Amino acid sequence: MRALTALAVCAALAAASCTTAYDEPPGPETVELAWAYVDLPQPPGPAGRVAVREAVSCADTWWLVGGVLGADGEGFPAGWRSDDGGVTWTSVRFAAREYWAERALLASVACHGDRVVMVGAKSGGAHGNPRVSTWRQRADGVFVDVSAPFPLYGGPSAVSVGRVEGGPSGWLISGNRTAGAAVWVAANDHDFVLVDxxxxxxxxxxxxxxxxxxxxDGTGWTVVGSGQVDDGGQVVPMAWSSVNGMTWERQEVPADEGFGDLERVAATDDGVLALGLRGDAFGAWRRTDGTWRLGEEFGAVDPDGYAFRGASGLATDGDDAIAAVSDGSSYGLWAKLGPAAWAPVDVPVAPDAGGGQVLTVAGADGTVLLLADDGQTGRLWRAEWPE
Structure with a gap:
């Protein structure tokens, strides 16, 4: 009766603003960025479509990696560098020594100071498993693959090899083996040791x-992910910390009753920010003074989407953040600026979430890079970090 009365009042006062219990609150305003398309030079070598995967900045130089893919599915690694804040780019040179490295797609790049490490892979062999290779830069600027025994990244215990990150103590790659979470640690840019x-x-x-x-985060490593408990039941967010990458401690991460995981993590002025899925939405977790706390929820997954769901990129500037996510159907960007809630970001392209399609983001020194691959071509946009 009260609802009907409210509706009658609204009808009578149509010229006025009237809200009932059935009205949904307005969503956050979209963040507008002045995206500028950036041309990438075609890498030397056979013709093919350019693929882009990840970017990072150190010592006033941006690095971008991916590959060139031919119509027959074969390809070769590719990379670019920019010394003017991502405005103009030049191709970097590669000198592959191993068969699989010569055909690899580079998926990750990290830097510390003037040192750069890349990670790539090419599926193949008798079982079609990814053949992982890491890359370092020679004194002449050319990138070469690092010779490594097959069981270091592959073998019967292999599951996945993820991103590489640089820090004051060296380099770390996170991933998984059949025993569970694992890392690869190196004090330099080539001697990685498996900790499984x-x-x-x-x-x-x-x-x-x-x-x-x-x-x-400046003092040590943080690895994030998930755990499956109750004999294959609930999935919960998990995090680990280490000073040296060789010995680890589990950290307590708060979780709701539904599905939860941590999929991207970045350092902030106030600690560490992690993003992942929280039930049917995306969720943030923050660690300050060594304690993880639940942060805000934003967006929602598509109940009809059956492709990748989750966070595909995270960039921070101070305590602000921009995240790339997929709802299971398509990719998009969200931003957390100051005390405001997470808000969608206007983007020039939103690839589908199918295999081989990517949308991710990188940020440094007041610049945001948007990397997009729709399965037809890889493209790059640049913008100033939003106020």
């Missing part, structure tokens, strides 16, 4: 662990 037996990382009787991303 640390009791805090690997699965135990209570939880089956999965590592997804990591960051160095």
């Amino acid at each position: 037996d640390d009791p805090a990382l690997v699965r135990d009787e209570e939880v089956d662990t999965l590592a997804i991303d990591h960051v160095h």
